Amino acid sequence: MRADFKSLGGLVVVLVAAVTTAARAADDPLPSWNDVASRKAVLGFVARVTEEKSSDFVPVPDRVAVFDNDGTLWCEQPMYVQAVFIRDRIRAMAPDHPEWKRLQPFKALLEGDRAALADVGQEGLVDVVTATHAGMTSDEFAGLVRDWIARAEHPRFKRLYTRCVYQPMLELLAYLRANGFKTFIVSGGGVEFMRVWAEPVYGLPPSQVVGSTVRTRYELRGETPVLMRLPEVDFIDDHAGKPVGIGKFIGQRPIAAFGNSDGDYEMLRYVTSGSGPRFGLVVHHTDADREYAYDRDSTVGRLARALDEAPARGWTVVDMKRDWRVVFPPEK
Amino acid sequence: MRADFKSLGGLVVVLVAAVTTAARAADDPLPSWNDVASRKAVLGFVARVTEEKSSDFVPVPDRVAVFDNDGTLWCEQPMYVQAVFIRDRIRAMAPDHPEWKRLQPFKALLEGDRAALADVGQEGLVDVVTATHAGMTSDEFAGLVRDWIARAEHPRFKRLYTRCVYQPMLELLAYLRANGFKTFIVSGGGVEFMRVWAEPVYGLPPSQVVGSTVRTRYELRGETPVLMRLPEVDFIDDHAGKPVGIGKFIGQRPIAAFGNSDGDYEMLRYVTSGSGPRFGLVVHHTDADREYAYDRDSTVGRLARALDEAPARGWTVVDMKRDWRVVFPPEK
Numbered sequence: 001m002r003a004d005f006k007s008l009g010g011l012v013v014v015l016v017a018a019v020t021t022a023a024r025a026a027d028d029p030l031p032s033w034n035d036v037a038s039r040k041a042v043l044g045f046v047a048r049v050t051e052e053k054s055s056d057f058v059p060v061p062d063r064v065a066v067f068d069n070d071g072t073l074w075c076e077q078p079m080y081v082q083a084v085f086i087r088d089r090i091r092a093m094a095p096d097h098p099e100w101k102r103l104q105p106f107k108a109l110l111e112g113d114r115a116a117l118a119d120v121g122q123e124g125l126v127d128v129v130t131a132t133h134a135g136m137t138s139d140e141f142a143g144l145v146r147d148w149i150a151r152a153e154h155p156r157f158k159r160l161y162t163r164c165v166y167q168p169m170l171e172l173l174a175y176l177r178a179n180g181f182k183t184f185i186v187s188g189g190g191v192e193f194m195r196v197w198a199e200p201v202y203g204l205p206p207s208q209v210v211g212s213t214v215r216t217r218y219e220l221r222g223e224t225p226v227l228m229r230l231p232e233v234d235f236i237d238d239h240a241g242k243p244v245g246i247g248k249f250i251g252q253r254p255i256a257a258f259g260n261s262d263g264d265y266e267m268l269r270y271v272t273s274g275s276g277p278r279f280g281l282v283v284h285h286t287d288a289d290r291e292y293a294y295d296r297d298s299t300v301g302r303l304a305r306a307l308d309e310a311p312a313r314g315w316t317v318v319d320m321k322r323d324w325r326v327v328f329p330p331e332k
Numbered sequence: 333m334r335a336d337f338k339s340l341g342g343l344v345v346v347l348v349a350a351v352t353t354a355a356r357a358a359d360d361p362l363p364s365w366n367d368v369a370s371r372k373a374v375l376g377f378v379a380r381v382t383e384e385k386s387s388d389f390v391p392v393p394d395r396v397a398v399f400d401n402d403g404t405l406w407c408e409q410p411m412y413v414q415a416v417f418i419r420d421r422i423r424a425m426a427p428d429h430p431e432w433k434r435l436q437p438f439k440a441l442l443e444g445d446r447a448a449l450a451d452v453g454q455e456g457l458v459d460v461v462t463a464t465h466a467g468m469t470s471d472e473f474a475g476l477v478r479d480w481i482a483r484a485e486h487p488r489f490k491r492l493y494t495r496c497v498y499q500p501m502l503e504l505l506a507y508l509r510a511n512g513f514k515t516f517i518v519s520g521g522g523v524e525f526m527r528v529w530a531e532p533v534y535g536l537p538p539s540q541v542v543g544s545t546v547r548t549r550y551e552l553r554g555e556t557p558v559l560m561r562l563p564e565v566d567f568i569d570d571h572a573g574k575p576v577g578i579g580k581f582i583g584q585r586p587i588a589a590f591g592n593s594d595g596d597y598e599m600l601r602y603v604t605s606g607s608g609p610r611f612g613l614v615v616h617h618t619d620a621d622r623e624y625a626y627d628r629d630s631t632v633g634r635l636a637r638a639l640d641e642a643p644a645r646g647w648t649v650v651d652m653k654r655d656w657r658v659v660f661p662p663e664k
Contacts, residue, residue, distance in 0.1 A: 061537060138579050182537070195583045205393060205514070206583030207539065216579050218572040218598055225602040227579045234580075240550035247470050247548055247559045248566075249581060251527045251538025266550055270557040 029175040032168040032326045038281070039323065041316040042172065045279045049255065050179050056277040060180040064254040065279075066210075066246060066267065067173070069187035069194060071260040071301040072283050073202065075154065075164040077292040080300060082189050084161075085148055087112075089132040097131075106131075118299050129190075130231035133214055137226040138192060145196040159331060162201045167329045169258075169283075173202060176256070184254070186245055187211045188238030188263055192229075210249040212237045242267035255279065261301040268306060268315060280315035282306050287321035361507040364500040364658045370613070371655065373648040374504065377611045381587065382511050388609040392512040396586040397611075398578060398599065399505070401519035401526060401543075403592040403633040404615050405534065407486065407496040409624040412632060414521050416493075417480055419444075421464040429463075438463075450631050461522075462563035465546055469558040470524060477528040491663060494533050499661045501590075501615075505534060508588070516586070518577055519543045520570035520595055524561075542581040544569045574599035587611065593633040600638060600647060612647035614638050619653035 033039040048056040049063065070076035079087075090100065090109045100106035105124040108116035120128075133141065154164045173183050185204060187194060191211035198204040213234040216227040237245040243266055246254065256279040257264070257271035264282075272278040284307065285294050296304035310317050320327070365371040381390040402408035411419075422432065422441045432438035437456040440448035452460075465473065486496045505515050517526060517536060523543035530536040545566040548559040569577040575598055578586065588611040589596070589603035596614075604610040616639065617626050628636035642649050652659070 061531060182539075184539075191580075191583060199393060207514075207516075207581065209583065213580055216576050218575045218602065223605075225575060225598065225605050227575060227602075243550045243557060243559060244548050248523075248545055249539065251523060251541065266557065270550065270559075273555075273557050 029178065030168065030171050032171055032324060034323055034325050036319075036323050038316050038318045042175075042279075042281070045256070045277065046176070046179050049277050058255060058277060062252070062255060063176075063179070063181040064184065064250060064252060065176050065181045065256040065258070066184045066186040066250070066254045066271065067169070067257075068259040068261070068264045068267070069185050069189055069211075071285065072258055072264070073165055073169050073173075073185070074161065075157075075166075075291060076301050077285075077294065078155070078300070080189070081152075081161045082193050084152065085145070085193065086128055086132050088148060088152070089144070090128065093132070126233055129214070129233070133190065133192075134229045134231040137221075137228055138216060139226065141192055141229055142196050145193055149197050157328070159328070162197055163331065164328060165201060166283075166324070167326050168324045170202070170329065172258075173204075177203070181256070183208065184250055185209045185211070186237065186242050186250075186267060188236070188241075190214070191237075210237060210245045212241075238263045240266045243270035246270065257281070258283070259306065260285065261303045262305050263301075265306045265309075269313070272313060272315065278314075280310075280313065281318060282310055282315055283318045284320060286319050287324075287327065289321075290327045291320065293321075361510065362500065362503050364503055364656060366655055366657050368651075368655050370648050370650045374507075374611075374613070377588070377609065378508070378511050381609050390587060390609060394584070394587060395508075395511070395513040396516065396582060396584060397508050397513045397588040397590070398516045398518040398542075398582070398586045398603065399501070399589075400591040400593070400596045400599070401517050401521055403617065404590055404596070405497055405501050405505075405517070406493065407489075407498075407623060408633050409617075409626065410487070410632070412521070413484075413493045414525050416484065417477070417525065418460055418464050420480060420484070421476070422460065425464070458565055461546070461565070465522065465524075466561045466563040469553075469560055470548060471558065473524055473561055474528050477525055481529050489660070491660070494529055495663065496660060497533060498615075498656070499658050500656045502534070502661065504590075505536075509535070513588070515540065516582055517541045517543070518569065518574050518582075518599060520568070520573075522546070523569075542569060542577045544573075570595050572598045575602035578602065589613070590615070591638065592617065593635045594637050595633075597638045597641075601645070604645060604647065610646075612642075612645065613650060614642055614647055615650045616652060618651050619656075619659065621653075622659045623652065625653075 030039055048054050049058040051057060067073055070080055087109045090106060094100055094110055100110060105117060105120040105128055149162060152161055153159060154161055157164055176183055183204065185194060185198060189211050191209055191213055194211055195206040195209045198209045215230040215232040215234045217230055219226055219228045253274045254271050255277065257268050258281045259268055260283040268280045272280040285292050287293060294301065295307060296302065362371055380386050380388040381395065383389060399405055402412055419441045422438055426432055426442055432442060437449060437452040437460055481494060484493055485491060486493055489496055508515055515536065517530060519526060521543050523541055523545055526543055527538040527541045530541045547562040547564040547566040549562055551558055551560045585606045586603050587609065589600050590613045591600055592615040600612045604612040617624050619625060626633065627639060628634065
C-alpha cells in the first residue's frame with residue numbers, strides 16, 4: 001500500500017506538473033521564460049501600451065520595437081557569426097591571394113590566430129570586409145551567404161548558426177507582433193548578410209533589417225541592371241550609429257529596445273528617452289553551462305556601461321541563467 | 333406618346349447609367365480609372381500574381397511595389413512641393429541672412445525669379461537644402477514640415493498640397509495592399525520631408541518611405557539624446573540612385589514600379605528586369621485642363637527616354653487625360 005501510495009503520489013506530481021505546464025503553455029506567450037521580474041516587466045509594458053483605457057496606451061503605428069542581433073537574438077560567441085563567414089570566405093579565396101599569407105589581418109584569419117585577431121582595428125576590419133563583401137552584385141553576395149548559412153555549424157553546439165537563436169527571444173518577437181508591434185533588427189552586422197535569412201529565422205522581411213552597409217552602384221551587365229557592391233563602407237550601424245540608422249531606415253523613434261552590449265547603449269538611451277511609455281532590456285550572458293558567461297571583460301559583446309546604468313535608467317536586465325527556462329529551440 | 337417615350341427613354345438611360353456606376357463602384361477597386369488598357373493591365377497583373385494556380389503566382393513576401401512620389405502620386409507642377417517648402421523657409425529665414433539678397437540661388441528664390449532658378453545646378457541646390465534642412469534635430473525639422481504642410485496651398489488649385497494627390501493612384505495603392513502587396517515610396521525628395529505626412533496621406537509608415545537623406549549625428553542635449561541634422565548630403569535617391577536606395581532600404585527587388593519621369597527610368601528597368609512577372613507603369617501628364625500637360629521639354633519631371641522605351645520594355649503608359657475619370661480627390 002505504501003509503495004502504491006508512493007507510486008500514486010509520484011504519478012500525481014507528474015500529472016499535475018504536466019497539466020500546469022500545458023495550462024501555462026496554452027495561455028502563456030512566453031513559455032520559455034521563468035516567472036521572474038524580467039518576464040513580468042515585458043508583460044506589464046505590453047499590457048499598458050495595448051490597453052485602450054490605459055493612460056500609457058500607444059496607437060499601433062507607434063508600436064515599434066528594435067532588437068540588436070548578435071548576442072541578443074542569437075549566439076555571438078566565441079566569434080561573431082559574420083566574422084566566421086568572412087574567415088571562411090578568406091580561406092576559400094586564399095589560393096588566389098598568396099600575399100595574404102604575410103598580410104594582416106588576413107594572415108591571422110587564415111591561421112586562426114585569435115590573439116592577433118583581437119588586435120585588428122577598424123581599418124583591418126574594413127580591409128577584410130571589402131575583400132570579401134565587394135566586387136560582386138548584391139544577388140551574388142546573397143547567394144554566397146545563403147549557401148554558407150545553410151551548412152555552417154556552431155563549433156561548440158554542433159548545430160546550424162540559425163538554430164543558435166534564443167528561443168525566449170523568438171517568443172518575445174512573436175508576442176510583440178501579436179500585440180501590434182512592428183519589429184526591426186538594428187545590428188552592427190551587414191544588412192545584406194542578415195537579410196538573406198532574417199525572414200525564415202525571425203519572421204522579419206528585408207526592409208525590417210537595419211545594419212551596416214557597403215556602397216553599391218547601379219550598373220548594366222549587358223542589358224541587365226544589377227547593383228554592384230563597391231569596396232567602400234557606406235554606414236556603420238553600431239554604438240552612436242544605431243540611433244542614426246534608426247532615424248534613416250525606420251524614421252520614427254521606437255518605444256522599445258532590446259540589446260546585450262555597450263554597442264546598444266546609445267540605442268537604448270535614444271529609445272527610452274522619448275516621451276510616453278518606454279521599454280529597454282539588456283540580455284546579460286550569465287550561463288556558461290547552456291551558453292556563455294561574459295560581460296565587461298569580453299572582446300565580443302562587451303557589456304559594462306549599459307549594465308552599470310541599467311537600474312538608474314529603468315532598463316530591465318535579463319539574467320540568462322536565472323530567467324530563461326531554455327536557451328535554444330529544440331532540435332527537430 | 334412620342335414625347336413620353338423620349339422622356340422615358342432618357343430616364344432609362346440615366347437610370348441604367350446610375351445603376352452601372354453604382355454596380356461598378358461596389359466591386360471595382362479602381363473606380364476613378366476609365367475602362368482602358370492601363371486599368372486592364374493593372375488588374376491583369378494583380379490577378380496573375382495572386383492566383384495560386386497561376387504559373388505567375390508570387391508569394392506575399394515577394395509582392396513589393398515601389399512608387400515615385402512627385403508627379404506619380406501628387407502634383408509636381410509648377411514646382412516640386414519640397415522646393416516650395418524650401419523657398420518659404422528661405423523667406424522666413426531671410427531677415428537673419430542679409431547676404432542672401434546678393435547670393436544665388438537664395439536671391440532667385442527670394443525674388444521668385446524662375447528663370448534664374450532653372451539654372452541652379454546640383455551645387456546650388458545643396459546650398460539651399462543644407463541652409464534650410466540642417467542645424468536642427470530631426471524632431472525639430474519634422475515639426476517645421478508638419479506646420480507648413482498643414483497650411484500650404486497649391487497656387488492654381490487652391491487646395492492643400494496633400495489634397496493635390498491623384499485619386500486613381502490612391503486607389504491603386506489601396507488595391508495593391510488589399511492584394512498582399514507591401515507598397516513603398518522611392519522618391520528623389522527628402523525622406524524626412526515625406527515621412528511626416530506619408531502615413532495620413534498615403535497610408536505609408538515612415539519605414540516605407542525611401543528618399544534622399546542628409547547626414548545626422550547622435551548627440552546629447554543635456555541628458556536627452558537627439559539626432560542632429562548636418563549640412564551634408566548623405567544620399568541622393570534619384571535616377572541610378574533609386575535602385576541603390578531600393579537595395580539599401582528595401583533589400584529585395586520589387587516586382588512592380590510606378591513612375592512618371594526619366595528620374596524613374598533606372599528604377600523601372602531594375603524592377604522590370606527581374607525574373608518572373610514584372611510590372612512597370614509610367615504616368616504621362618497629358619491633361620492641361622484638369623492638371624498639367626508636359627513631358628520631354630519640362631524642367632520639372634522631364635519624361636523622354638522612359639516614354640520612348642516604354643513600348644519595347646512592356647511598360648504601361650497612363651494617358652492621364654484619357655485614362656483617369658477624376659484626377660484629385662473630391663474636396664470635403
